[in-house]
Amino acid sequence: MSVQTRPRRLNARGLLDLVVDPGTYVSWDAPVTYTEHSKAYETDLAAAREKTGEDESVLTGEGLVHGRRVALVVCEFGFLGGSIGVAAADRLTDAVERATREGLPLLAGPASGGTRMQEGTLAFLSMVKITAAVRRHKEAGLPYLVYLRHPTTGGVMASWGSLGHITVAEPGALLGFLGPRVYESLYGEPFPEGVQTAENLQARGLVDAVLPPEELAPTIHRALSMLLPGPVDPLPEPASLSASPAEVPAWESITISRNRQRPGVRQLLHFAAADVLPLNGTGQGEKDPGLLLALARFGETSCVVLGQDRQRGSKQPALGPASLREARRGMRLAEELNLPLLTVIDTGGAALSKEAEEGGLAGEIARCLNDLVGLNCPTVSVLLGQGAGGGALALLPADRTVAAQHAWLSSLPPEGASAIVYRDTEHGAQMAQEQGVTVSALAAHGIVDHIVPEEPDAAAEAPAFCRRMGQAVEYELASLRTVPSAARLEQRTARFRRLGSAG
Structure with a gap:
């Protein structure tokens, strides 16, 4: 008969020993100083120092992680519940500011009940100085990772x-704003089980992954x-760069694009x-199956990927407002870290429902457009299959x-355009041809720059097609990194400003 045991939790030193390459950790901690406090609090501090062997609830320093220099700030929960008082906040802030000055990525490993009650409002307000330091670190284009x-x-x-x-969490960790003990004391009943767990937060799109410390x-x-x-070294031009658009009837391409076996963004990656x-997820309590968000590397070029997710052999999820809010999270990540952004478009249309309307779908489409046209980082979009409506735009x-x-x-699936013009869906093929929806028509208007052939269509040769598309993406991403930001923005605006202009 097995006995269920609680998982072993590492203290701050244990986590540092596990994460940092052996013998490379260097502490940044200076001796702490406190303003005058009550005798009871001084007794608590002495007991915490005796219990943990640490002088405060936070350890800061630097070390190598797989050979890369990284700054670290880690809480010691055994020291008064990892609570943050003024001295701990100053130590944290000093470390974040030093990481920023020295151009280091920063890993934070909080384990804390919150601000220190014995120090009252000053401890509470110290969260402002820490937040301001983290903001400046991110504004410097430096990664901030949280465990x-x-x-x-x-x-x-x-x-x-x-x-x-990027935020990951320890398995089974209790995570949330409200301490369960406080809730039970205030309301006389326990807080609902399973809400404040790492796994539930991942399911809700609040953390990116749940990982044991060993990973x-x-x-x-x-x-x-x-x-x-x-x-990134300059790349030779792929063969697809000089490919001419084949004159294919619009309805033929639309039928091919709707094949459930056609590769989507997951197969491309x-x-x-x-x-x-x-x-x-969005990091704000939303997770929608219509979008894939990831970091990826094509050859030697890294990027943030936003992909409308064709799920092979199943009903396709419509793109809802939560998907677009998740997309905007990816745009912010690319902007803050000056990484290229890759968007992969493959959608039969945005969600058409009461929930989508009440969730602000139109506004999210507008905000995505607003963000994309002004991003300072390089951007590449891929028309992979279907491109219908506001979800594609x-x-x-x-x-x-x-x-x-x-x-x-x-702007609509062809059947929808037919319903508006002819009050039936029988003229879909005719509407598609007349509206100029094909790649050859898009290329003629300067909307498409680079065409990847299908031999004869992507569903019949998924691995080879995806590799060709990957080579095209890698080339475009790498090439754009050499173009100054101001020139990219000017050219991006001009290409859409010219649409439909005579001559």
């Missing part, structure tokens, strides 16, 4: 614990390899990307657009 440990609640969760570019170092290495890419690190504007031969783009 939420058990437990993390209160003011820590509501400030520097929730600001990561943290290799995950950090993979993430930083993509978030802090090195220089599987066959063409050198590495992929999935991200998860929301991810289209880019510096360069690559298209599969049988992709298409239209």
